[in-house]
Amino acid sequence: MSKSSDPPVVLLHRPASLNFMDELLTRNFQIVKTHTSSDPIPNSLSSQAALARGFVNIGLLPVTEELLSKLPSLQIIVLTSVGVDHIDLAACKRRGVVVTNAGDAFSEDVADTAVGLLISVLRRIPAADRYVRSGNWVDSGDFILGSKVSGKRVGIVGLGSIGSHVARRLEPFGCIISYHSRSQKPDTTFRYYPDILSLAAENEVLVLCCSLTDKTRHIVNREVMESLGKDGVIINVGRGGLIDEKEMVKCLVQGVIGGAGLDVFEKEPVVPEELIGLDNIVLSPHSAMATAGSLNNVGEVAFANLKAFFSNQPLISPVQLD
Template sequence: MSKPKVLQIGPLSERFNRELAEEYEVSALWQQAEPLAFLRERGGQFLYMVSSARFGCSAEQLALLPNLRAICSFGVGYDPYPLQLLRERGIALSTTPDVLNDCVADLAMGLMIDSARRLSAADRFVRSGAWSSTTGFPLARRVSGKRLGIVGLGRIGEALARRAAGFAMPVRYHNRRAVEGSPYQHEPDLQALARWADFLVLTCPGGQATHHLIDAEVLAALGADGFLINVARGSVVDEAALIAALQKGVIAGAGLDVYEHEPQVPLALRELDNLVLLPHVGSASVETRQQMADLVLDNLRCFIASGQLLTPL
């Protein structure tokens, strides 16, 4: 019996690539010398696609896949997919929710602590030899008891709020609509939430609806004692406005795991010392990445067997 044909847009882990190839006849699009020419010739063969929140797929690619029925995506982000086109064509899309909630929430908490207590900066201070030649490292700011504003109280936001309870942090959140049954106070005005918060943490989806949601006005409302933490999508923040706010002391600092044009990070950000920069590693633990890979495979198996996805968008 021939294996089902699967189009894979970009590479994932070696283990995932191997397991996928054991069960399916996989065509690796990134290995093709002329990807679009390959799709023009063979695109009609593929009913199933595997991709990720990093690679997504374009409308141009979809146009060359007339028989595509399902996309199984690695990650929770769906902004790199043309959703309206998928809906019009009836193409199912799955993501990998829940399994990465804890890792991303852990990272957000770590960025809050690092940004306020300046752990990375203190590490650089010691490594440079400055400790022995100065009066000491500057004072930092406390985290416990500070006010936490969460933009996007979904699964990750709720996981972060639970962690904040251990730090005795009051929590409020901003969503388009209040979350029914939530114990946390809903703040419909984003600027009001920023004015109240000591830490404004972004855990919302990307896409047009949240593009540059955090602009110069929100940063000004957060103020000179406030910290911005972004574990959502780079597009949620107006990066130019953030650079200006950090340079001018409009906000105290920031912790970023995501950027507008990854993997390019502006020199202006890299030169600043009042922020922590991470290379989009929110879900990057061995355990979580394996759970995500397993869920992609389970979604693909389920759809091929039943026409249904386990975790449809």
Template sequence: MPTQTSAAAQEQSTPITGEQILRVGPVNPTVAESLKEEFATLVLPDSSAERAALLASHGEQIRVAVCSGRFGVDSELMAQLPNLEAIINFGVGYDATDTQQAAERGIAISNTPDVLNDCVADTALGLYLSTLRSLGAAERFVRDGSWASGQNFPLATRASGKKVGILGLGRIGQAIATRLEAFGCEIHYHNRNQKPEVSYQYHSSAAQLAAETEVLIVAAAGGPQSAKLVNREVLSAVGPQGFIINIARGTVIDEQALVQALLSGEIAGAGLDVFENEPNAPSELLELDNVVLLPHLGSGTRETRADMASLTLENLRAYLTERKLITPIS
């Protein structure tokens, strides 16, 4: 059942029109088309001058914002929307939105959980195999003619039967663990709270998890509470035979520390789908064969993006008609 929003929002019984809905940043094409054709919403301009003009003329009347996980409603924008009631977020991550200010003001936030779990977990598994088995480097070895010239490709690392640590055993982390069990892997985890319902071994810190496992998979939620959770201490604990896979958020890892660890051989390799300053990956990593780099495509399948778009629009329609959200963040 949809969850009721704040009492303040419930009191807002007047209909919400398109001029009271603001699209913030680029969103999924299906969502963008619906916002335009079905709701006739406003769009926050890219240009600073046009943005300021729109907020000056319409900021006080905006009651709902629609955004993506990458372009949220930040502190400055939220402060300029004094009557904002709800933020409809396309994506499971919402760390680009000022959730603290939203909570203080009773602004409800929705995201799109569950529908992308499988595809993100599949991406994590692909990164895991590509990184340990050097599959990307091996493909380049064929394409550039090295194999045809008589060279031998270097031996890689066995992927089956590894001790794998999952940092963040939420829905996606659990889906990754289930897949790795099929590879005979021994699963360990660290979470903000221990999960008594799972049989995996719990560790009280990220550093301890890294020290006790051979591969560290980062699946923790983004945001201030997890910023640089994987720091120099954790990277050192991963060790020169260990690997890191990140399908969470780039901010969860101290990126400069990771670059140095890879360049110095402090860790064996990394598979990265996310970065601190997207769409820019650290230039130092571009030529390294022990690093697999992906363009933040964790949930990037036609099927999953369609499901995410549908859930985003369901949340918007539910809020407009009932002042409720289908999938509010907890």
């Protein structure tokens, strides 16, 4: 049994390669590590897990009612993601478990990736790279003709921390920014669209930066894509589930929209096979936030949340549970 003066027991679940918090956590808590299987609580760990008051969940492992039932001492879940769609927040609330996320730790890097994907799709950078590497430049001597970034009308879906960073970065490109979100933001002069359909109709690029909720699931459906039109481009750095992926694949193949830059997918790491051969898209393995600097940031935020919780201080980046 642990004594009350002992450091709290904290369960740590993480992908094999993401060891950036190991040392800091081990120095400050009694860490119980899961294996990096899809089941975070193997039988061998059950007795220790039952003592865990904290749970650091690095990555996107779903936290279900069932998992929570194996963690009867749990008081706080510390996430290293911004999105919380993999967490049963209602169940957490019922059990009195608080949840923290990455806060703004990733915002800049995700915004950088969004802009990078946008330029990459419009100016066909990975296609150009393939063209040169394959030797086609020497053989055909032709150009890779892209679409202008300057002056593009860009509609941002979700003008939170990430969306605002994207907007700020695109302004000096001469892009014309507008946005859709739950409510109009008082502190911006960008044009607001109360519905995504008209945002899509009046813009040439959509950048998805919102969180995935029951209300935003498949917010980009066939109708939105038809409205965006054949030269339209979708950039998704939010969650795969924001787009009806099956319809998007059809729209890309049929030329209903012009292209896409996708960091997220509905069934990661599985990417629809039809996308693999398409030249008008850029694919990225949910790495919009993945820089060494960002992992340091998020490690600090996650640790600060744990520290704060166990010393009865205000949390750094609490998630609203209702």
